[in-house]
Amino acid sequence: MRIPKHIGIIPDGNRRWALAKGLGKEGGYNNGILPGLDLYHICRELGIEEMTFYGFTVDNTKRPTIQREAFSQACVKAVEKLSKEDAELLILGKTSSAMFPDVLKPYTSRYRFGAGGMKINFLVNYSWEWDLGLHEGVIGPTLKTSDVSRIDLVIRWGGRRRLSGFLPVQSVYSDLYVIDDYWPDFKPQHIYDAIEWYSKQDVTLGG
C-alpha cells in the first residue's frame, strides 16, 4: 500500500456533534482531543512522516466567546497531551493577536518532544490571508508556512467537501478524502479507509 508522507487533518463537525448530543455548540471541542491523539498514534505506526492539524482560524475567533474559549482550550490541552509523546511540533498562526494562546508561543519554532520523529504542524489562529501576506490585492513577500511541506492527502471529517482556507499552497495537489462522521466520532477505520483510497489514486502533481 502506498502511504502518504504528509497528511492534512480537518477535524470538522464538533458543533454539529454537540448539538446532536443535546449540548451547547461549545460542548464538542473537548471531545476532539483524544481522537487527535489516537490518530497521531495510528499514523506514527503507519510510518507517516508529517501531519498538519487544522486547529482554529482567525475567522473562527469571531464566534461567540464561549465557543472561542472552548476551541482555544482544546488546542492547548491537545499540545499538553502531545508533549508526553515523541514528536516535533510546529505551531503556525497569527501570534500578534490576543486570540493566540500565550502558552503556545514557545512552539512557533519547531519544538522536539521526547525522541522527536514525526513532524506535527498545528494551525492555531491561522488565516490563509495571513499565510500569503494578502492585503488589498498585494501578496508576499514570503509564505508564512514555508517550513510546511506539500500535503499528499487531506482528510476532512463532518461531510463538507471543501478546504476552507486550509494551507492553500501546500494543498494544491492534495487528494481530498471526506468522512461524513463528525470529528468527535473518530474511528481508526476512518484513517485506514482514507489511506486505502489514497493508495489507489495516481500521483501526477499537475503533470
Next chain:
Amino acid sequence: MRIPKHIGIIPDGNRRWALAKGLGKEGGYNNGILPGLDLYHICRELGIEEMTFYGFTVDNTKRPTIQREAFSQACVKAVEKLSKEDAELLILGKTSSAMFPDVLKPYTSRYRFGAGGMKINFLVNYSWEWDLGLHEGVIGPTLKTSDVSRIDLVIRWGGRRRLSGFLPVQSVYSDLYVIDDYWPDFKPQHIYDAIEWYSKQDVTLGG
C-alpha cells in the same frame, strides 16, 4: 434553489476517455469543445454570472508534443466557438512562453463577445506558481488573477478529488463536486446534480 455566482470547471479525463475508445491519448481533447459550449449555455440559462474553465497548465505542456498540440488547438477552437456567443472572456496564463497560443493573446484583457454578459475566465498555460509569483519561497507582489472573483463551486469531471493547482486563492472556500464520468461524456444532468448538491451546502466562508 441557491445558484452559485461563480463556478470553476475542471474538465478532466480526456486522455482516459480516448484510451477507452481505442484512440491515442491525444484523441479526447477535440471531443471536449462542444461539452464546454453546452455547459456555457446551461449555466447562462441558470443565471450563473461567472465561470472559470481549466484549459491547460504549464505542467501539462511537458507532455508529448502530439498531446500538447491537441489540447492547445482545442483551447483555440473553444474560443472560436465562444466568439459567436454573448460573453466576456478573460484568458489567464503565462504569455511569455512559446506554449501560449499567439491567437489567444488579444483576450488577456477582458474582451466582449456579442452582447457580453456572463464572465468567462479561461486558464491557458496557467500555473499556480506563476499566479502567486512564487519563486524560491518568495511570493508576490500581486496575484496575477486578481480580476477573478471567489469561486463558489468547483466541478471536476473524471473522478479525481483534488484541485490540481486550480486557482488556489479563489478556491479557498469552494465546494468541490466530483463527477466520475470523463469530460467528453458530459451530460446536462451533471450540472443540474452539481447545483442541486451545492444548494444544500451551508456557506460559512471560514466563519
